[in-house]
Amino acid sequence: MGIVISILAFLFVFGILVVIHELGHFLTAKLFKVGVEEFAFGLPPRLVAKKVGDTVYAINALPIGGYVKMIGEDTLEPNNPLSLQAKPPWQRLIILLAGSFTHFVLAFIIFFALALIQGKSVPNGKVDVISTSPGSPAEQAGLKIDDKITSITGQTFKNSDGFLTIVGQNKGKLISLQVERNGQTLALTATPRLSPPAGQGALGVVVEGEQVSQKVGFLESLQIGVTSVGEVVSKTFEGLGTLLHSLFGAGRVPADISGPVGIAKISGQVAQSSGLLGLVVLLAIFAANLAVFNLLPFPALDGGRAVFVLFEWIFHRRVPADKEAIVHAVGIALLMLLVVAVTYKDILQLFGL
Numbered sequence: 001m002g003i004v005i006s007i008l009a010f011l012f013v014f015g016i017l018v019v020i021h022e023l024g025h026f027l028t029a030k031l032f033k034v035g036v037e038e039f040a041f042g043l044p045p046r047l048v049a050k051k052v053g054d055t056v057y058a059i060n061a062l063p064i065g066g067y068v069k070m071i072g073e074d075t076l077e078p079n080n081p082l083s084l085q086a087k088p089p090w091q092r093l094i095i096l097l098a099g100s101f102t103h104f105v106l107a108f109i110i111f112f113a114l115a116l117i118q119g120k121s122v123p124n125g126k127v128d129v130i131s132t133s134p135g136s137p138a139e140q141a142g143l144k145i146d147d148k149i150t151s152i153t154g155q156t157f158k159n160s161d162g163f164l165t166i167v168g169q170n171k172g173k174l175i176s177l178q179v180e181r182n183g184q185t186l187a188l189t190a191t192p193r194l195s196p197p198a199g200q201g202a203l204g205v206v207v208e209g210e211q212v213s214q215k216v217g218f219l220e221s222l223q224i225g226v227t228s229v230g231e232v233v234s235k236t237f238e239g240l241g242t243l244l245h246s247l248f249g250a251g252r253v254p255a256d257i258s259g260p261v262g263i264a265k266i267s268g269q270v271a272q273s274s275g276l277l278g279l280v281v282l283l284a285i286f287a288a289n290l291a292v293f294n295l296l297p298f299p300a301l302d303g304g305r306a307v308f309v310l311f312e313w314i315f316h317r318r319v320p321a322d323k324e325a326i327v328h329a330v331g332i333a334l335l336m337l338l339v340v341a342v343t344y345k346d347i348l349q350l351f352g353l
Contacts, residue, residue, distance in 0.1 A: 006268025010260070011063060013267050013283050015041070017103070017290060018066040024102035025068040025095060032091045035071035035082030042066060064260050070095075085321070089313035096306045103291035104229060110284035112225030119213040120224060123159040126150050126180070127207040133197075136204020141177065141190035143205060148180040159209035164201065167192050171202050232288035240292075260339075261346035299331025 018041055029036050035054060040046075042060030049058040072083025080086055084095065129147040132138040143149075150156070152166045153175045167175075171192045179186045192202035216224065246252055263286070270278040295303040305328070312318045 009267035009271040010264035021099040024098035028095045028098040038069040100291040103287040107284040107288040108225045111228035115221040115224040119215040121211040124212040126210045130206040133204035137190040138205035141188045151178040236292040300328045
């Protein structure tokens with residue numbers, strides 16, 4: 001059952017991402033009157049296809065991508081008015097970058113809508129006890145897992161950082177902890193250590209700040225949408241930095257980088273723990289991730305293709321189509337090697353190897 005849920009969740013998330021991305025290319029190509037020969041979900045072999053007008057709409061067997069095949073995309077056809085190559089550079093750039101743009105828009109809309117409907121999470125001035133270290137002041141004081149600490153010697157705090165700051169200010173002093181447990185309020189006492197063991201804090205307790213939902217208006221929801229996308233983009237660049245450092249520094253794929261198998265596993269876990277809402281949030285995160293990845297100036301990616309268009313625009317010289325095709329073919333080969341390596345790592349992790 002878990003495998004079925006993972007597959008369905010993966011198809012839901014990845015299917016929407018592929019369709020939205022390719023739809024961006026498709027609509028802008030139609031806008032600038034570029035001929036579209038095929039709009040396909042998945043990679044060959046072909047399962048189902050139907051021609052409508054001049055375009056073949058297809059569903060292929062391998063659900064790990066999709067494509068929009070435009071006239072003149074990989075061949076030089078400047079005399080064909082429907083050819084991509086016949087269009088001015090600025091139109092080609094818009095078509096190439098439209099896929100990533102739609103991903104950014106999708107991520108923003110999801111984060112904005114969630115903020116508008118659910119509000120934003122804010123600290124409520126309580127911290128939950130996650131664990132206590134054996135023999136620590138926290139354990140000796142009688143703190144238990146799931147206790148809620150609301151104040152220290154009469155001092156309140158906003159979150160876990162505020163809690164730890166107050167504890168640090170009272171090392172070696174007897175403090176009183178106001179604690180909520182099973183609907184009752186307790187007063188416990190402890191003395192934070194001046195020199196705690198390595199890996200433990202002065203009190204010897206791991207806490208997590210509680211969050212509550214707070215309604216926000218339309219304008220603040222817009223701001224949250226933009227900020228949330230920005231945070232995902234920032235973390236994506238951090239992840240890319242980790243990937244490059246691991247590949248070229250250690251010669252291995254980092255453990256927190258996932259391919260199709262890893263994404264399917266994550267999607268299944270989220271679907272089972274958080275349901276459809278969790279999958280929608282995951283969809284927004286992956287959308288912003290892929291938007292950044294596709295904009296990288298690497299051959300075969302949209303960003304790599306855009307580099308050739310920018311070169312032509314700036315220097316008024318076009319790289320021969322056959323040479324550009326070779327560069328992109330090399331890029332595709334390198335990307336496939338990376339996918340194979342990441343998938344191999346994901347399979348090993350899946351079986352605990």
